[in-house]
Amino acid sequence: PPVIRREDYLPPAWLVPEVALDFRLGLDATHVTAKLSVNRNAAGNGASTLRLNGDQIAPLAVRVDGKDVNDWRLDGSDLLVELSGDTHVVEVETALNPATNSQLMGLYASGGMLCTQCEAEGFRRITFFPDRPDVLSTYTVRMSGPKAQFPILLANGNCTASGDGEDGAHWAEWHDPWPKPSYLFALVAGDLVANAAHFTTMGGRKVDLNIWVRPGDEDRTQHAMDSLINSMKWDEEAFGREYDLDLFNIVAVSDYNMGAMENKGLNIFNTRYVLADPETATDGDYDAVEGVIGHEYFHNWSGNRVTCRDWFQLSLKEGFTVLRDQLFSADMGSEAVKRIEDVRVLRIAQFPEDSGPLAHPIRPDSYQEISNFYTATVYNKGAEVIRMMRTMAGVERFRQGTDLYFDRHDGEAATCEDFVKAIEDGAGLDLAQFRLWYSQAGTPQVAAQLVHNGTQAVLTLTQSVPATPGQPEKQAMPIPLRVALFDRETGTHSGEQLIVFDKASDTFTFDGFAHPPVLSINRGFSAPVAIEFERDSADLVFLAAHDDDPFARYEAMQGLVVQHLVAAVSGKLDDAARDEGRAAIGAAYGAVIADPALDDLMRGELMILPAETYLAEQLAVSDPGAIHAEREALKAWLGRELAGPLKVLHDRAVAVPYSREAAARGARKIKTQALVLIASGDPAEGARRAFAQYNAADNMTDRQGALMVLASLDAPERETALADFHDRYEGNALVIDKWFSLQAGALNPKVLEHIAALAKHPDFTMTNPNRVRALYMAAAVNPRAFHDESGEGYRMIGDLIRRLDPINAQTAARFVPSLGRWRRIEPVRAAMMRAELERIAAMPELSRDVREQVSKSLG
């Protein structure tokens, strides 16, 4: 497949200021007429050939300025039309079958409705068009279809006219006044009901808000509506951004490849990020709804009003919008907890990407299939990079930078460079060297050493950015580190400092320390780097108890466990050292459980053990079996050692009644965490408590938590509870997804058998991405299943990729990176993982999506 390179960017030869689309809708036959007003681009190459991208479509008719033409050509799947003048109207007709569109890109059918997904390159599956983000057009859309089947007809912008046609048909016309690229086009037709509300903007615009769902689901939309209203208000206050249409529609769809899509004025969402009520959604689900609603809404400015010049600039909109949704969620709840959660996601999902065969900079240099670049690197590391600029500038100056960015580039297709320049100019920062964060892949490793000399503490830092595919050599990058030095006796520090470490090696001197201080570094995770700092458990225990930065406190707890488990799996612990390490961890856990000054949401964060993928990241080559065994052994030890306090904690949490208030959410969080540890230490007691929690549950957080614990146990209560859960929620797709993933993610010795049986269950289908992910993504991240020493787990994921690829290539490709980690895994398992990749590569027909990921993983 051809490689698309960033350096080859050329402006479009033709612009399309206006588009008129006419859809005659049918589930298995939709007819599309697209009328494009095209202008020769003065900044283009002057070509007389108009190239219109297409994918899996054929032109039924082509007209230029109202006259049929026959001299068009196909180049691959693109349509080429010769034009003599500078301005023309080009009309193309196409026919689609949405019902057979299992890729869920372009126009497709889902549960009897029709909807679209155009980002990144789906519009070309609907009609021929210059399907690139730097071609901005105003859209007028007419659609008609059977009223009984599609009572609601929606598109971007405002509805300008509607009426009834013949034979039970009806029609609607929509116009979007804001020029937009084709990836933001959307259309929905179906039997939908709305939760309707209003929002008045800071400028006095009254906006109608609708959340459209299938009849029967409307009672589960209030949290999404509240989140939308909060997002609109927050963006005005935090970034000065006001909504710019009189209508904002959100539609929930159950067959969806990703989370949601920010189409102008018509966001389309995976149902899982819209529907929530206490009976069916966990506290985590509620948070995810709030975050994704905010994310898509914030794109109205960071993505839509200012869009991307080309797909290499994806992080311009995604990294910035992730940062905006993170700041929003932090303001809606606990800033400290949100920061910890975001860093945990980065370490679990992005660090492995940065250290594996698919590593790429946040602004990639090349791609074969752009869908493969909707990654944790572009999104989450992209957000961290912009967050560092905010840390260096301070909140107010950063805001001056973003104001300048929005003013300067409103209505344009911009680049990451435009963003950095605007922050540089608006915030008054010199970001010359900082731009390396956009071009270099890999997680910087920062080694720290602290020496005490008289009254001085001297911090020596050394950085290195590991080699990544195509980037053997790296330059030093500016790394903003928030640091504080604690007095051991008083447990306090005399002020935090921000140091910007921008050389391969440097020293920083701090005065006024009569005794060696305790270093707290990268507080708040001010830079997305790995800090290597050898230190005593005692210092970590000190910081876990005393650090006034909540993230640093969490980090100290994590460090304590990571240091111990890495030594254990590396065979560096004798019995005495193991006892000593466990004693320190037990003491720190005991203190966290007992600390009356902690709120339970934060207590819950401090109690989370480091993930196995993060532990594996600490080792050049790891044995996942050993990591799992050591981590489980520590869990069991903690469960036994702290049995008394954990039971008290669980009992206290059980007594707190359900509400959405922070205290009650905190109680639910620690309830299940206590249960997990109790069950590890004493499975019979765990089963008894979990079954009681399951039966008493009046909300999904408690019920799911209890069922998760039971699913991992070999206890009679397991089958009873699983059967009850399925009966209770039969017909509710999102909850049945939980039923699949709880079992596939369980640390149960028979988990592979269970997964095989679940794949044959009548509720399982390969055509619904949520269901596929529920079963197989849960399995791919479950070390018991995926890394089973038989290799069965690898075989299962390899088979899945092969079978899913022709149905839904995007979803199939998302499973490849788990196998692609083989170089970092011990040799016996590595050989089996590689063999699976080779089996996939040998398939005669493979999508571009899977082919790119597999060949890079083998390469």
Ligand code: HT7
């Ligand atoms: N901007 C959206 C991207 C997206 C997408 C990309 C490829 C295939 C399907 C997709 N659905 C949505 C999501 C976001 O807001 O980041």
Ligand code: ZN
């Ligand atoms: Zn986004």
